[in-house]
Amino acid sequence: MELGEEDILKYEDTLENLTVLTKESKETEIVPPVTDKLKKIQQYIYRNRSGADLTICILIAALKSYRTDKCLRPFPPMFIKNNEKNFQQLKNVCDIIPTIKEILSKNANISEEVVDLLYWLLVEKNFPLLKPCNLTEIPLKTKNKNLEPQYVFEVCYPKSADEAFKNRIGKKQVLHAYHGSAMDNFYSILKVGLQQHFSVGREVLFGNGVYLSSEISVCTQYAPFGKTWRNSSLGYKHSIITICEIINDIGKVKCKDAQNKNRSHNDQSYGEIPEKYFVVTDSDMLRVKYLMVYSCKNKKSVKSFITKHLFYIILIVYFFMLVVIGFFRDPNWSRVFRWLK
Template sequence: MSDRDEFVEGGGAVTNLTTPPEPEVLLRSRHSVPAVSLQSSDSHRESSSGAGNLTDRKKIEESLIQHLSMDLLSCDVKLSLFSGAAKSFRHDSVLSPFPPAFLDDTGSKDIKGVHDALLAIPPLNRLQRQLEQNSCQLSDQQLNLLSWVFNGGQSQLSLRTMTKVEGIETLRRVGVKPGAQISLPTHAFEVRTISTDSWMSNTTEENSFYGFHGSRLDNWFSILHNGLQQHRAKTSLFGEGIYLSSELGVSLNFISRGIGWDGSMLGSSLSCLAVARIKNHPSVKIHCADATRGRVEGSEGGNIPENYILVRDNQLIHIRYLFVYGNETGLAVQSVLYRNRFSNWIYNNRLLVLLLGYGGLLLLVGMSSSPWFRRLLRKLGMLQ
């Protein structure tokens, strides 16, 4: 469900994009990478010594190498979501927070400078090689932008790329039923911010449940940094609040494909959907037999529909996972894990099964015209 925009009709998954390399190992927490940045002020740079500037640049380059080495795909997605917000015609509201390196002393936003910086950044695997070989030509301001995006800004946003097996297990845990006829995400990410630990410390499986939330691509940079916010909601048919769904298929109707970063390994076009943990509180409206639990006073649409969730307090919800719809590989191919072992074997050996079936058909046709086979059938009483 979308909290920021009108319903998007016909929103679907993005397919046929470049396949990124699958992460080989689980990646460490964001805290293992020190957050460093260059000073963006021109006056500061002018007053600093040349050796000091070189030291600052070296530190930020080393930090970027660490980020890219640990989780290249999550860095790519962060930059894609940032780019999607920066390119949006609504960038004044959706590019929040705004990169400090592109703010002047009066607080004016240099959005053109942000666009130029994004055009200058090469694909991240190439950037990693350049940094390791000390051949990176990006300016201090452009490096500062990358450092700010990868470090997660003030919210310390961290995305951890989940393996395919982890992604499938997460789908099961959040309520996607095996064999569901829906588009599965191509990549899944665990989401953490500076408030995750404290929020989760007061949350258990017994007093919470999961909900899916879909939105436009250009909204996700702000959503992940600032959380889902009730005051940003535009959909209020059943009351004001944050709209989610207990069914993945329902929320898929509210995502829309958008243009992210041109250098992304996922391709420049993608869409996203979040999985949020919701505290089971009376102010969270759900479809149930209890009329007071399923209705908001003054609701134009009546009771909350089945599979809908309406959260009316920002503190009762926290995003835990981000599903990205990029190319056709990734988790979508792994939907076979939702089948039983026999179906799984058939799926993995479907060409062999087809050939065996064709061979069996030819054998039956040939044997049906064989005299000795017909005599055998008569002896067995299977043929008159």
């Protein structure tokens, strides 16, 4: 059904929605054709190029994980049939996602499966908006220049989620702290938030909960580099350390507190929580606000150069070896060698 200007009642282009509603029905979900989906994908990427790039990287990092079934939740619904998740089909589609530049081109030739996946990931209300920002805008300053990230993104949540968190804050103070995690965890972290189970079985020294620190160096060991999207303009491997907002609830946020000594003890803790550490026992008391992204680029460019010019490199090395062998076999070289002695 074609929609004229008179039929269009409302066009919502927000963090929460990107749909067309008509006078005929506000409740019926309208599935736009591929060309319309592609245009909306291009509009989204045009407004937030690097944010879209990182979002795709985070999805693919979860897909490449050996724990992919746990990390990739929610799973893209278009790859579920008869309640079975088709991981191989999703991998095949992700392998053919073109570069951001190619997606934005006027004559973009993109498969329908790729369009459906990107539309679900970027346009529909399935992922927070990752907005690029400057290092100077974040609330915590990195004293060590070696730990400064290449990119910083603000996590912008849908209006309803943002208001719910602000309501939980009420009159309480908001603290800021770092949290490091493996790259393959961030798809779930940004979808459902930091959860206590991320710490279970690994960091139980101070009891169960989400572990954070006011020192970035503490978190680096928990944020290893992971392979992401090979066509990313941000690099081929990434590591992310987050800056989180913590609602300063005395009963649910455990830390060193001069005014409340019992606050530094958590259930099943083996000792007192040290300074610069936070253990949050209720996931509703915190959210990820900034992503500090570290990237690797050089290895990819060197490897691709060698792969692309391998034949010529072999010829050059072979020619150089012939020159060296011929030089040392020359009788004149023997005279020079005796003279040097």
